[in-house]
Amino acid sequence: MPIAAQGLISSSLTLIDNLMVGSLGETELAAVGIAIQIYLIHWIVMFGFTSGVSTFMAQFWGSQDVRNIKKATGLAICVCLAISSLFFLVAAFVPHLVMRLFTDIPELIELGTAYIRTGAPMFLTISITVPFTAALRTTQQTKLPLYISIVVFITNAVLNYTFIFGKFGAPQLGVPGSALGTVLARCLELTLVLFVVFVRRNLVAGRLSEYVGWNRELVRRIVKNAIPTTMNEAFWSIGTSMYVAAYARVGVTAYAAVQASNVINNLFTLAAFSIGDATLILVGQKLGQGKVEEAYELARKLLRVGLAVGVCLGLGLVSCSRLIIGLFELTPQGQQFAFYILLIYGAFLWLHVYNGIAVTGILRCGGDTVFAMATEMITIWLYAVPTAFITALALGLPIYVAVFFVKLEEIIKSVILVRRFRSKKWAKNVIHNIE
Structure with a gap:
């Protein structure tokens, strides 16, 4: 429940940001929707690598090996910081090139460039907060990240309102004001995470030497597991960004509708995906204890819970759609x-x-990351991405029809994942013989 609440807060924050920017007009909403693609890709890459590391954190926690949890956390921070530095340099110095990948409309490029450049420092803060949050979650301290998210949520909403509209004596910055408010909120988030871990002496706190000096076998196994998850999330996020490249070329109104719909949809999906995070942690602990059959049964039950939650949230999304859409200036x-x-x-x-849940929770908790990566890359890049361009641009179908054909990718993916789950080939202990 704390993970679900944190996901809901995160998606609610995105909704509020988009409502504020959307009140400026469809052009501003579309520009920010395109500009944040680089941030989404970065976030997904961070999630991908730490998800691969979390497989080990969860299984180490199952065997109460806190020492190696700290080692894994330190490795995750170093890798995430190195990747984030590259994103920071691109955002700070050539943001216009990013915008031109997705659109050729001058107004969108100008507004989006300002947003990307202003928000560049976020890449560096997230590279530290994401690994520590993963460590807190896998050690079942899920309430701490939730409390931090609540504070960041309120701070971000207030700062964005202040800088977008020029309230409380601040300059009226418009679109860049949204990025500035979020940067300051992310800096606060980093401060709070470091305070909770080190000042309050959390169990994942340690000296610098406890986060480095990695065992070669540990590094080898983590990297072997995390590279596929990172590639999986990277190519998945790039693939979904290709949808944006297709939809944004249809027109401002069409893409503004897609952007508003995605923001609303995330309110429901991010909360539901907390079951995937819980699955990785709980089933991973069972595998770390060597209880393979118990892990399989627990995973099966959590999949059923996920299906029930998905149906309920789908009905809720449909019933609330007109009401929430009315909040946007479309x-x-x-x-x-x-x-x-x-x-x-x-x-x-x-x-x-x-x-x-099957990909991020079940397959990853057992280290079956290569199969998960192959499944998502095949379904997205061989079906969904070509379908987006063919339906939206080549055939010129209405934007909602194009979205429908792209979503059929979920059916193809589910058939593959059901067969893999039932085979039990994913259920492995990945920490065996690691000192």
């Missing part, structure tokens, strides 16, 4: 497009949640 046509897209998202939500 044209009548844009609102109609967004409504149709949300109906499609709601219909596929149960399947989307099932696939998410």
